[in-house]
């Protein structure tokens with residue numbers, strides 16, 4: 001199988017399949033990862049579309065939790081199982097699945113049932129070859145091999161009080177938990193694991209999104225970027241030989257230097273986009289206002 005540097009794969013039989021652009025979306029529990037992904041899909045007009053026709057799809061890391069034994073399930077019901085440790089996930093299956101998706105293979109992924117703490121094979125999600133795949137979860141940047149598969153990495157950065165305030169009612173109302181178990185699990189596992197395993201992965205992000213889905217500026221920028229990407233893909237399918245250019249390395253942090261008074265933006269755009277991965281953006285023009293620093297990067301394959 002021949003893999004070109006753009007966005008298609010040429011199979012030995014001459015068929016050409018899509019090679020998706022893979023975006024990782026990490027962040028603490030209840031930071032708004034799924035809501036951000038939903039907003040991105042909605043703004044791109046994807047949610048009303050038949051799922052076989054979608055150009056953008058979202059997958060959750062929760063579909064890669066390991067199956068629990070009966071004893072582990074009994075612990076989980078009391079909030080005494082650690083779902084926030086990397087070992088709770090099937091890393092190899094996650095890697096193999098993302099690899100298959102990147103090769104344009106149609107894959108089936110189980111749903112996840114939080115009420116029974118088990119994978120839900122009755123509600124499988126079929127991932128058809130798509131242009132953009134969003135993969136969201138607390139530890140999507142934790143595993144180096146998986147981290148390296150992403151073409152773009154987003155980190156949803158919502159403060160821990162807000163996250164706890166969202167998690168408690170969600171787990172009670174939507175995940176069938178009782179208050180005692182939710183708080184026990186949070187204090188015993190969720191909070192310490194966030195500090196140890198999730199929060200340190202923020203440094204790998206290309207884009208940090210403070211306040212999650214409330215940050216419409218960040219989401220609009222990301223959506224615009226994806227639109228540009230999809231447009232460049234369709235023009236390349238029509239015969240253009242240009243590679244996809246990604247001209248963002250955005251850090252959407254609060255602008256502390258201005259004491260929070262000026263919430264401006266700094267957008268640096270390279271004069272001449274290059275394909276060099278991780279290249280810095282030394283000769284850049286500046287669009288103001290901004291709290292966004294942009295470098296440039298390109299898809300790694």
Ligand SMILES: Nc1ncnc2c1ncn2[C@@H]1O[C@H](COP(=O)(O)OP(=O)(O)O)[C@@H](O)[C@H]1O
Nearest residue numbers: 028029030031032033034035036166170213214
């Ligand atoms: N910006 C927001 N404002 C208010 N509630 C929100 C916001 N973002 C998410 N939520 C709510 O918080 C909970 C967790 O959000 P979700 O997107 O599922 O987070 P995650 O996927 O990171 O766990 C959900 O009940 C969701 O409706």
Ligand SMILES: Nc1ccn([C@@H]2O[C@H](COP(=O)(O)O)[C@@H](O)[C@H]2O)c(=O)n1
Nearest residue numbers: 028029030083084114117118137138190
């Ligand atoms: N059976 C399960 C599986 C996971 N969790 C918790 O879900 C969190 C991850 O999902 P988010 O949507 O919140 O990112 C994680 O913190 C696990 O503790 C669970 O409680 N039960």
